[in-house]
Amino acid sequence: MKLTNAIFAGLMIGMTHGMSVKAEPTKGYFTMDAMGCMLLKECTDGVDKIYSSGDLRAEFPNSDWGPVSAEFDKIMLAFEQIGVDVHLADSKYFPVGHRGVYHTVSNHFYLNRAFVHRPHVLMSVVRHEGWHAAQDCMAGTIKNNMIAIIKNEEDVPEMWAEMARRAYALMPHAIPWEKEATWAGKTEGMTQEALESCARGTMWTDYDPTPMTREWLVKNGYLNK
Numbered sequence: 001m002k003l004t005n006a007i008f009a010g011l012m013i014g015m016t017h018g019m020s021v022k023a024e025p026t027k028g029y030f031t032m033d034a035m036g037c038m039l040l041k042e043c044t045d046g047v048d049k050i051y052s053s054g055d056l057r058a059e060f061p062n063s064d065w066g067p068v069s070a071e072f073d074k075i076m077l078a079f080e081q082i083g084v085d086v087h088l089a090d091s092k093y094f095p096v097g098h099r100g101v102y103h104t105v106s107n108h109f110y111l112n113r114a115f116v117h118r119p120h121v122l123m124s125v126v127r128h129e130g131w132h133a134a135q136d137c138m139a140g141t142i143k144n145n146m147i148a149i150i151k152n153e154e155d156v157p158e159m160w161a162e163m164a165r166r167a168y169a170l171m172p173h174a175i176p177w178e179k180e181a182t183w184a185g186k187t188e189g190m191t192q193e194a195l196e197s198c199a200r201g202t203m204w205t206d207y208d209p210t211p212m213t214r215e216w217l218v219k220n221g222y223l224n225k
Helices: 005-018 032-039 054-059 066-081 119-138 158-167 172-185 190-200 211-219
Strands: 049-051 085-089 101-105 109-113
Touching: 032 101, 032 109, 049 054, 054 066, 066 085, 066 119, 066 190, 101 119, 101 172, 109 119, 119 172, 158 172, 172 190
Parallel strands: 085 109
Antiparallel strands: 049 085, 101 109
């Protein structure tokens, strides 16, 4: 895959999520149209910004947040430092089965309330979508609309690669990013470390860019040769 294709794919993901819609989704709830309405901040009913595990405890008091609170709060701190806002949103804004979404254009991250009352599910979603934010950072800056893979594709364990191939069979262009995001989603600390690297401004020293990513970073003035 050429890097230019990868960069454009990241841009198109953001553009698709940011479709122009009215405050009330024109195609109804539980659709991509409803998600676009939320991402544009036109639909705001039932969408609440959160800051820490304390907000999870307040929202879901019957769940045991102790085992995941430290990692979650470190991720949330890194999100704050790099400019990513995190929201809990009603399930009506997500297509059926979607647990969360990171929007590369606005750098906002939305969690589906219907799923994240379970701590292990919440962390899987936060790590997965948080990895996409780290990919955003790898592609020059989080302030553009582009994403780049962080790991060499052959480094992704086959079990996670196969899971991504099956889950995204209808979106084959997304598989290179989703393979490593799937891996990160199931690996404690992996996303936290990448986001903290982004916040420090050491992304390209902590993670050696792939050859095609490095070529693009040099071409666009983010790295010297």
